Amino acid sequence: MTDTIKLILALTLISLIAGFAIGKANYRTKDRIAAKQQAARQGAIDAVFPEGFKIKEMNDDGGILPQKYWIAFSDDKLSGYAFEMAGSGYAGDIRFMVGVGLDGKILGLTVLEHHETPGLGSRVNEVASTKYIWFPFGGDDKTKPWFTEQFEGISTLRPIGVEKSAGEWHRLSEQARAGLRDRNAVSAITGSTITTAAFTRAIERSVSKYLEELGGYCCPATRKKREAEAGAAAGENGEETEGGDDS
Amino acid sequence: MIAKELKRGIITENSIFVLALGLCPTLAVSTSVKNGLGMGLATTFVLICSNIIISIVKNWIPGKVRIPCYIVIIATFVSILHLLIKVYTPTLDSQLGIFIPLIAVNCIILGRAEAFAAKNNPATSLVDGAVMGLGFTAALLILSTIREFLGGNKIFDLMVIPGFQPMAVFILAPGGFFVIACVMGLINYFRGKKGAKAKV
Numbered sequence A: 001m002t003d004t005i006k007l008i009l010a011l012t013l014i015s016l017i018a019g020f021a022i023g024k025a026n027y028r029t030k031d032r033i034a035a036k037q038q039a040a041r042q043g044a045i046d047a048v049f050p051e052g053f054k055i056k057e058m059n060d061d062g063g064i065l066p067q068k069y070w071i072a073f074s075d076d077k078l079s080g081y082a083f084e085m086a087g088s089g090y091a092g093d094i095r096f097m098v099g100v101g102l103d104g105k106i107l108g109l110t111v112l113e114h115h116e117t118p119g120l121g122s123r124v125n126e127v128a129s130t131k132y133i134w135f136p137f138g139g140d141d142k143t144k145p146w147f148t149e150q151f152e153g154i155s156t157l158r159p160i161g162v163e164k165s166a167g168e169w170h171r172l173s174e175q176a177r178a179g180l181r182d183r184n185a186v187s188a189i190t191g192s193t194i195t196t197a198a199f200t201r202a203i204e205r206s207v208s209k210y211l212e213e214l215g216g217y218c219c220p221a222t223r224k225k226r227e228a229e230a231g232a233a234a235g236e237n238g239e240e241t242e243g244g245d246d247s
Numbered sequence B: 001m002i003a004k005e006l007k008r009g010i011i012t013e014n015s016i017f018v019l020a021l022g023l024c025p026t027l028a029v030s031t032s033v034k035n036g037l038g039m040g041l042a043t044t045f046v047l048i049c050s051n052i053i054i055s056i057v058k059n060w061i062p063g064k065v066r067i068p069c070y071i072v073i074i075a076t077f078v079s080i081l082h083l084l085i086k087v088y089t090p091t092l093d094s095q096l097g098i099f100i101p102l103i104a105v106n107c108i109i110l111g112r113a114e115a116f117a118a119k120n121n122p123a124t125s126l127v128d129g130a131v132m133g134l135g136f137t138a139a140l141l142i143l144s145t146i147r148e149f150l151g152g153n154k155i156f157d158l159m160v161i162p163g164f165q166p167m168a169v170f171i172l173a174p175g176g177f178f179v180i181a182c183v184m185g186l187i188n189y190f191r192g193k194k195g196a197k198a199k200v
Helices: A002-047 A121-125 A174-182 A193-214 A219-230 B002-012 B023-029 B033-060 B063-088 B090-099 B101-105 B107-117 B122-152 B173-199
Strands: A054-059 A068-074 A077-088 A093-101 A106-113 A161-163 A185-187
Touching: A002 A093, A002 A106, A002 B063, A077 A193, A093 A193, A121 A193, A121 B090, A161 A193, A174 A185, A185 A193, B002 B122, B023 B033, B023 B090, B023 B101, B023 B122, B023 B173, B033 B063, B033 B090, B033 B101, B033 B107, B033 B122, B063 B090, B063 B101, B063 B107, B090 B101, B101 B107, B107 B122, B122 B173
Parallel strands: A161 A185
Antiparallel strands: A054 A068, A068 A077, A077 A093, A093 A106
């Protein structure tokens, strides 16, 4: 009996100390982690629009539109929207930010968070380097990942194809790239078609719906009117500003 | 003494090539040198910390619950490390993803806790954690260099041979097995040769 109590005591004590240590570490790092994530998100929003765009954050009650989205102005004219989306990848959700022009074409795309396999799906953020190990100073120094770059100019109003046989975007010729654009398709990451499709499916599912809802400019008014017509209350409110794919 | 310990950790008792422990994270993250290095150092950190703590508390832990206790201690360090990585190198966190929390179940760490730290004093346990961790890191570096080169024509994200067509299979799990098997075979071949000579 005393033995059993000893066992329980030892395990309890160790767990308590461990819990305390993790709690302490979490308490001391959580603000900095949140700040880093906030900065990453802000950077992502800036990156999905061409330079010189003024960006404004918008809030919605979370009906059809996500609770939070962004609109961008160029020369005081509304020129695009940005949405935070979530697609289910090979391992968990991939969260990304997509910027769309008024014509429904993608202006830019940035990955915020993913849990894909290292070396395979994680290549969504790979920058196609042309630097050689023998001479690391030459070659052009690209900063944009090739995978997200290929989405620029793709229309969100039509289905987006995923092509495996074409080879990866960064190895394609200009002609082949133009061909992909014509077919409104992107090239898959080798061995990671599921990851690639997570992006195209999330975009297909939500963006055209959002754009339709937004109409042209000034969405809330249009929206309220439509809601009144439908006589139905908006759907459930989620806490997060996830891409609204659950709406 | 240090040289002897280093040789033990990196060559004669190498966790991957000789003990064949921790192969799961090895297969998963040895796809690029950056990931391999990050994973190796992260594991070394946890290995050193858990070895020290376990060798300190070993006498107060009843034998029947020692494994759960070790796991709790290891998992604590992994959680703390994960938070630190999120603060200081968020890119590594997004690259390694789930494999950072999974360090907690890496067999090498529990293996060293059980086989070494539970029987030795904190100082030697520290040294053991360090050399075993370095051995793990070295093995990961060897494997990831081969795999990143054959599978992507790159080393440390830099191109290697112009016009070389990479073989994607080496980035995938089967390629990982091939490379591990070949390196293990080579090591055993040379060690066997040496052993045979010593006998003669």
